[in-house]
Structures are given as C-alpha cells and as structure tokens.
Amino acid sequence: MGETLMRKWLLADFGLDVVELTAVHHGADVAAQVWKASTATNTYAVKWSGAGTKTGHQVAAYLADCGIAGVPEMVRTIEGGLWSVHAKKRLTVTPWIDGQRAAETGLTDEQWSEYGVLLRRVHDAEPPMRLRDALPRHSHIDARMSALAEEVRAGLKTPEGADLAAVWEQYEDVIADLFGNRPEKPTGPRVVCHGDPHLGNVLVGDGLRLIDWDDVIYAPREQDLMFMLGGMGEFGPVTENQRNAFLDGYGAHAIDEDAVRYYRHVRAYEDVVGWSHQALEGPENAFALGVLKGVLSEGLAALATPN
Structure with a gap:
C-alpha cells in the first residue's frame, strides 16, 4: 500500500492530516500492514488488515471506554465509527504507544503480576448483551x-x-x-478472552498495554490462561516465579x-x-x-x- 493513498484515507476517514508515515513490521500476520502516523500534534498506530473479526475492535473499544488502562483506546472515524473499509480490509487507528514488545524486553515479576491484574479485568468485564452475543465462540x-x-x-x-x-x-x-x-x-463458563495474549502482543512502556484484539473470542478463560502455563518459551512466563507472579496478580481461579x-x-x-x-x-x-x-x-x- 502506497503512502500517498494511506495518507488520503486517514484524512478522509479520520480527519488526520499526516505529516510523516512509517511502515512498522511486527508479528506473524501477513494479511496486515501497520504504520506509525504523525500529525502536527499527535502520533498514531494505523492498521490495515483483513484478519480477524470486526468484533475485536468493538470489544477493545468497550474495554477502553470502561477504563481498563491496559487496553488502548480506538480513535473514531469522522462519522463516529471504529474503522473504515478499503479493498475489503479494515483500517483502524489507535494512539501510538512508546514502548517495546514484552517478548523482546521480558517482564519483571512485578510486571507479571501487573499483567495478571490486567487480564483478570478483561475476563471479568461484562459487555452489553448485544456485544456479548456477537462474540465468536470458535477461533x-x-x-x-x-x-x-x-x-x-x-x-x-x-x-x-x-x-x-x-x-x-x-x-x-x-x-x-x-x-x-x-x-x-x-463446556465451562465463558468470558471475554483476548485470544492471543502472548508477550508479542504486550507493549512495555508507561505501564503494560495489551494490543492486537483481532482474535477476541467468548470462551472459558483457559483460552487465554493457557499462554501463561508453559509451552510459549520467551512469549510466556519462563520461570516458576514468573508464572506465580502472574497468577498472584490474576487472583483466585480453579484452573480447568x-x-x-x-x-x-x-x-x-x-x-x-x-x-x-x-x-x-x-x-x-x-x-x-x-x-x-x-x-x-x-x-x-x-x-x-x-x-
């Protein structure tokens, strides 16, 4: 996707007069393009993707609007929507977060506890029935x-x-x-799950941010907790202390x-x-x-x- 066309879309759809646009390469999603876009006053993360479902953007917006600080807010379009569509792909914008992927930096035990608190807040969220009913039940x-x-x-x-x-x-x-x-x-109780909460989707900066909500799903919370219980290498807890720190932050739950x-x-x-x-x-x-x-x-x- 050329810079000129992307700038045109951002201005027409979101009212963002972009002065600098830089491609960002992260993750295994080959169906997505991510950009760092700067206006005269602010910087944004721009994603143009055909992956996932639109429900992920709706959930992320709901959680951010509920005050969960670890979920980046969605920048609305001029018409008040959460995305625009071009060539059958969704264009979304969030504020740019200065930080590094946790998969690159690792997390301290204190940060693992912080991440446990964040994921528990996501799982404990109670979205409106209309949004809950729209959530995918299968990956x-x-x-x-x-x-x-x-x-x-x-x-x-x-x-x-x-x-x-x-x-x-x-x-x-x-x-x-x-x-x-x-x-x-x-067949256990279902909650809002991120679907892919490994450390490649966690930014470390001023606090922790859980990003990339494309795979959101309504499922037993073990869908997400699985990532913290072994097998993810550097993308999950590596030591027993890290795992325990996460679980301490997450709080009481009998793991199935x-x-x-x-x-x-x-x-x-x-x-x-x-x-x-x-x-x-x-x-x-x-x-x-x-x-x-x-x-x-x-x-x-x-x-x-x-x-």
Whole structure:
C-alpha cells in the first residue's frame, strides 16, 4: 500500500492530516500492514488488515471506554465509527504507544503480576448483551486450518518442500496426534478472552498495554490462561516465579486442566499448520521453519501431545 493513498484515507476517514508515515513490521500476520502516523500534534498506530473479526475492535473499544488502562483506546472515524473499509480490509487507528514488545524486553515479576491484574479485568468485564452475543465462540483461525493443512500436505511433495517434509517426518508422531486426537471441547463458563495474549502482543512502556484484539473470542478463560502455563518459551512466563507472579496478580481461579489441554492442543495445531505454510510460501521461509521446529520439539506441540 502506497503512502500517498494511506495518507488520503486517514484524512478522509479520520480527519488526520499526516505529516510523516512509517511502515512498522511486527508479528506473524501477513494479511496486515501497520504504520506509525504523525500529525502536527499527535502520533498514531494505523492498521490495515483483513484478519480477524470486526468484533475485536468493538470489544477493545468497550474495554477502553470502561477504563481498563491496559487496553488502548480506538480513535473514531469522522462519522463516529471504529474503522473504515478499503479493498475489503479494515483500517483502524489507535494512539501510538512508546514502548517495546514484552517478548523482546521480558517482564519483571512485578510486571507479571501487573499483567495478571490486567487480564483478570478483561475476563471479568461484562459487555452489553448485544456485544456479548456477537462474540465468536470458535477461533476464526482454527476454522480455516483444515484447508490450509491440505495445501501444506501438497507442498510437502514438491522439491521446494523438502526441508519441511524432513521436519514433518522427524516429528511424525507429534503431528499425527495434533491432527487426529483433539481433546473434548470444554463446556465451562465463558468470558471475554483476548485470544492471543502472548508477550508479542504486550507493549512495555508507561505501564503494560495489551494490543492486537483481532482474535477476541467468548470462551472459558483457559483460552487465554493457557499462554501463561508453559509451552510459549520467551512469549510466556519462563520461570516458576514468573508464572506465580502472574497468577498472584490474576487472583483466585480453579484452573480447568482439561480446558488448558484443549486450548493448548488447538493452538499447537494452528501453529504447526500456519508456520508450515509460511515455511513453504514465505515470507521469511527459513525463520518460519525454525519456529516450527521449536513448537514441535519443546513448545506447545510437545506439551499438547502425550509422550
């Protein structure tokens, strides 16, 4: 997307007269473009994406309006909306947050407790019935994995897929379990879940900010807590003290281990298929293959499948 067109959209849709526009590259979402946009008086984060659902923006706006400081507010369009649409993708704007990804900086034990408090406030939120009823009950990513998996299987048979095929052969038993032995779906009480609250989606600056609400879902809270209970490497708590600090901040909750097992299995399946597809199609094929090896050897897939 060219800068001139993006500037035009931001002025027409949000009334932002942008004087400087810089592309920002973060995350595994190849369907999104993120920009840092500066006007004469303020700086904003701009995202143009076809990923996720519009409900995520509605939830983020509701939580921010409720005063949850760790959820960035949404900048409204001139007409009062939360986004505009161009080429079937949503354009959203939030204030720019000076800080670094927690996956790069790590969190102190005190910050882990702070993050536990933040995620508990998200889970304890009670959105209006209309918004609650609009929330997805099933992961939109998981819903498209079957078709993507077929593309990967076909790619394994091509010369370009030789390196990936070798990894799949090495971890054949783990992958077979992920594809064929999904645990029973939990039926416990549902809450508003971020859906992807690993440290790559946490900014550390003046406090903590939980960003990228594309995967919001109405599910048992273990959907989110799973990320704090092992298998995420540097994207989650690494030590027992860090995990305990998070849980202390989060507060009393009897963790449903069966639900954790289910959501860990689902995410591991998504990661194996998604990173395998990127290893075949790009971008950054070699990086994707390395991530896949980690997921299978010591990450979520290793934890999600029996030894």
